[in-house]
Amino acid sequence: MSGEKEYREFKIPHGHCPICGISIPEGKKFCSRKCMEEYEELKKLEKRNRILAYIAIAWFLMFVILYVYKMVAGP
Numbered sequence: 001m002s003g004e005k006e007y008r009e010f011k012i013p014h015g016h017c018p019i020c021g022i023s024i025p026e027g028k029k030f031c032s033r034k035c036m037e038e039y040e041e042l043k044k045l046e047k048r049n050r051i052l053a054y055i056a057i058a059w060f061l062m063f064v065i066l067y068v069y070k071m072v073a074g075p
């Protein structure tokens, strides 16, 4: 029975480290602490980029609204 269990464990889809792609046992998210820290850094950067994108969109919308307002209000 142990042989079958080993076989099944081998067949179980294992995870991959999101940073370096090394296959890691299921349940684990990263292969090493270094990759975990790198991932956290990446996530932080992504969050900041998203905030910057929201600000850019808000600015754009503000300009559009101002432009439309001027068009409607006339000279």
Ligand SMILES: [Zn+2]
Pocket: 017, 018, 019, 020, 021, 022, 030, 031, 032, 035
């Ligand atoms: Zn890794």
